[in-house]
Amino acid sequence: MKSAIALASGGLDSTTAIAIAQTQGFDIHALTIDYGQRHRCEIEAAKNVIKALGIRQHVILAIDLRAFGGSALTANIDVPKNRDVTKIDDAIPVTYVPARNTIFLSLALGWCEALGAQDIIIGANAVDYSGYPDCRPAFLEAFERLAKVATKAGVEEQADYKIYAPLLRLTKAQIIRAGVEAGVDYSLTHSCYDPSPEGLACGECDSCVIRKRGFQEAGILDPTRYR
C-alpha cells in the first residue's frame, strides 16, 4: 500500500476524497489543521470521520490563523447568508481564508517528505464551490511543481509529488453519490461556516446552501442537523 497524507477538515469534501483514496489503495495518514476557525465543531467532526474511516494516524496541528484574520472564518466578520446560489461563484466571498490551501498543503508536504510518501490528498473542488482561487486546477498543478523543487526528496531522489484531488471536477451531487458508494457516513461530517454553539448547521451560509442542494440533486436524504 502506498502511504499518503490527507488533509481532513471534517467536511463533506475532504471526507469523500479520503474515502475514494482508500478504495484506490492508499494508506492514509490524516492531517487536520486547527487554524482557529469559528466553526470549531469541524475539529470534532474530523476526529469522528477519521475514526469511522479506520485511519490509524491522525495529526491535529494547531496554527492559529486568527493572528492574521482577513476572513469571516478567522475574524469578526459576518458570514454571508442566503446568497443566490446561481451567483455564488461570481466573486470570491469573505469566507475565503487568505492563502489557506497554500498553508495547508505546505504543512502536508512537510509531513509527506518526513514520512517518505509522495501523495497528498485534498478534497478541492472547482465546480460547486465558492470560487476560492486555491481550489482550482492551476493552483494544484503549480503546487505539485513547487513540491518537486522545494524538497530534499524532490531534488536528490526525484520524488514525484502528486496532489491527488479526486473531486476537482465533480458536482456536489456527484461527490455525495461517490461518497455514499465508498461508505461515507455524512451524518459525521460538518460543513457549516456558522453553526450554533451545539454544532447545528445554519442552513443559510454558502457551504450549507451548496451542501443542501447537493443532497437534493443526488436524491439522497440529507443527514445534516440544522438549527
Ligand SMILES: [Zn+2]
Ligand atoms: Zn451554514
